[in-house]
Amino acid sequence: MRNIAVFFIFTFGILFIAQAAPADEITGYETLINWASLPSAKTGMTSHMASSYDRSGANEDWNWYPGYDRQLNALTDNETTVTLLDVQGSGVLTRYWMPHATANGGRAVTITVDGVAMVVTDTNTLLGGSYATDDTNLFKSPLVQTVAGGQMSYEPIGFSTSLKVEWTNLAHTSQPGMTSYTRRGYYQLNYQLHSNDSVASYTGSLTDQQSSARQQAAAVISNVGANPAGESLSSTKLNTAAQSIAAGQSISLASMGSGQSGVIRKLNLKMDDPSDAALANLRIRINYGAQSEFAVDVPIGAFFGAASSSAQQYKSLPMGTDSTDGYYCYFPIPYRDGVTVEIYNAGQEDFAIGGGIVEYEAGPVADDMGYFHAGYNVSNPGSATHNMLSVSGKGHYVGNILTIKAPESDADGLKSNILEGDERILVDGERVLHGTGLEDAYNGGFYYNHVLKQDDDGDPAYPATDVGAFGGLLLMDTLKDRESGEPDILSGILQASQCRWMLQDLVAFDTGLNVSIENYGGQSAIYESTSFYYLVPEPATIATFLAAGFVSLCRRRRQCR
Missing domain, CATH: 2.60.120.1390 (Protein of unknown function DUF2961)
Structure with missing residues (x-):
């Protein structure tokens, strides 16, 4: 028994020492610069998203904010400061997305880190890549991108105790000067919370460790197409x-x-x-x-x-x-x-x-x-919801490729509002990441810049393809306008294909995950999707681990009583 006791103490001593070893602070660039570790279990991390989805269940996915049971679109709501996200704990803001046209509206935005206002600017400056900080590389390309009518920042903003994002709400009414779609407040904010690891808080400048990590991350993105x-x-x-x-x-x-x-x-x-x-x-x-x-x-x-x-x-x-x-x-x-x-x-x-x-x-x-998996699903025409992925176990979701098509028998194609369908990610049966529209989920905006077109920041109008490092539009095949003879999304969609990679903003799950997207209007669309994820094998229990050591000890001594 003495030998067994020694084995037990020695084993747990090793485990304790390994867990107590200090680790580098999380910078938010880890996924990009440690690509080989992408399959590893994301222990102590939970994935979240704040968005402007319509809490009433309708399709007006703008000017909705946490803490309100109505859309803030009255005259009295105009020019008021509202909170998009207010979270306590330690974590990283990994993605800040808006439609390009709405970001160009230039509403004031403030990001407060650990109780200190660290980013004070406007959405056009922040997401257009011209925000100036103490470090001239921050909030610039390639971590700030414009893709197919969408603008987003993947510049990680770490926080140790709290994060708050606020902006100026603009009412969109029939009043003079208030009817522009650029006044609509669409947003998606992805963030991770960490319970086990120390996070490097954003301070407006980078430490040597953060600066090195950012340089490596920027090099990976700039060299897209290479491993x-x-x-x-x-x-x-x-x-x-x-x-x-x-x-x-x-x-x-x-x-x-x-x-x-x-x-x-x-x-x-x-x-x-x-x-x-x-x-x-x-x-x-x-x-x-x-x-x-x-x-x-x-x-x-x-x-x-x-x-x-x-x-x-x-x-x-x-x-x-x-x-x-x-x-x-x-x-x-x-x-x-x-x-x-x-x-x-x-x-x-x-x-x-x-x-x-x-x-x-x-x-x-x-x-x-984790083991790499790809889940392939096809929905019959007219299905109200397309189920992209339903999986049990522990792992993390890293993105998908989605195609929607009009049946060959449908000469009129799909109505353009098929792109209004919301994406929903249900994590562990209780936490929902609720999107604001199909093209928004793939980093685009306003029907992939086919309506309310923007042409600044390198955004092409009417793109057939526009893909960035983290996804975008793979193919937009539309009918032609009867008068101009040019492709026109409002005349009907024959096929829309898109991809989205959730890397810094991957979705970790402990017991299971369900990903679905709404078929807006119940159109006769064919949905085809491939969802990519890692599943971590069930770990051996401590009892199994000890039993294995006990058997090994017995074998060495050639006895087992």
Whole structure:
């Protein structure tokens, strides 16, 4: 018994020492500069969003604020200071989004950190990238971006005890001078709360640690299209030659057997002028070890964001279709006991690929590293809500690709207000992140700058494609205006495809997650989505851990009483 007691004390001593070791303060740049740690469990962190969604259940998702049971749109509400977010604790504001047109309205905004007003400016200056601080790099590109009618800041604002965001509310009424849509107060504020780690509070300037982290993060964003993890001198590349895949058959891109562990750093697939049928029927499938179900089983078009054979190529941080090696996926994919990656032809005819590359790094995988998953869902035309993801367990959600289409039988296309549908993320069955409209969820604004068009800050009018590092519009295919003959979103939408990557603003969950989007107006739209997330395997219990040590001790002594 004495040996067992020594083992028990020694084991818990190690655990205690490991937990007591000091850690660097959280800066908010961690996801971008520590890309390889993206799969790791996000312990002690909860994800939240404050937004202007209509609390009455209608569709007027503006001028709504916490603490009010009505929309602040009366004459008496004009030019009043209102609170968008007021939170206690330690955390990081990770994303501040507004429609470009509304941000250009220039309402006053104040961000108070730990009781001190640290940002005092207006929305046009802040989200247009011209806000001046003690550090001239802060609140500038590439962490402040304009994409497809939306403007957003991914400049992290850390706080140790509290964070408060206020602005000037502007009424939008029929009164003279108050009818401009730019007066409507749309907003989304994503933030994380941390219970276990120390957070570096925003002070208007950066410490050496923060400055180094920001430089690295900016370099990753500026080099979009390259692997955010950088190059590896110890990785292995598996190359697959160009070939045709027969109907009902599959080819292997990678197969690591039982007992092998490591991380896939990159997936590439070359497709030379693929047809829509090839994009829909060739499926990428990933299976871990002896698991009976695929963690990924998704059409390659829906997985990589190749929205259509006619869509322009794009680059974003984790995914893209524009690289010298073809389509790319940079999400780290850990495996513990082998993994297979294959392309399966689910169609009725042969389809060709131009080749493939799987780059991996063999080695041990930490216990808290989650398995990469992609959930693929299609909703029938007319469904009131499209369920994008429903999953149980512990993990974190890192984004999605969504396509909405008009049925081929619908020559009039979809009404443009299909983009009014709100996104809802239900975390652990109790906390809701409620969005303000479809294009808002994908960093766009005002129908992806097809209405209330803005042309400053590099925002293109009527874009067919406009994607930033964290997502945007992959494809807008509309009918043409009968008089001008030009594409016109108000004439009808044939297809709208978009992506959003939640990296600094990833959504951690402990027991489960549900992601859905509203089909506004119940139109006959076909929704197709791929949601990306990590699931952390159930940890061994302390009892199991001790039992394993006890058995090991018995074996060494060749006795067990």
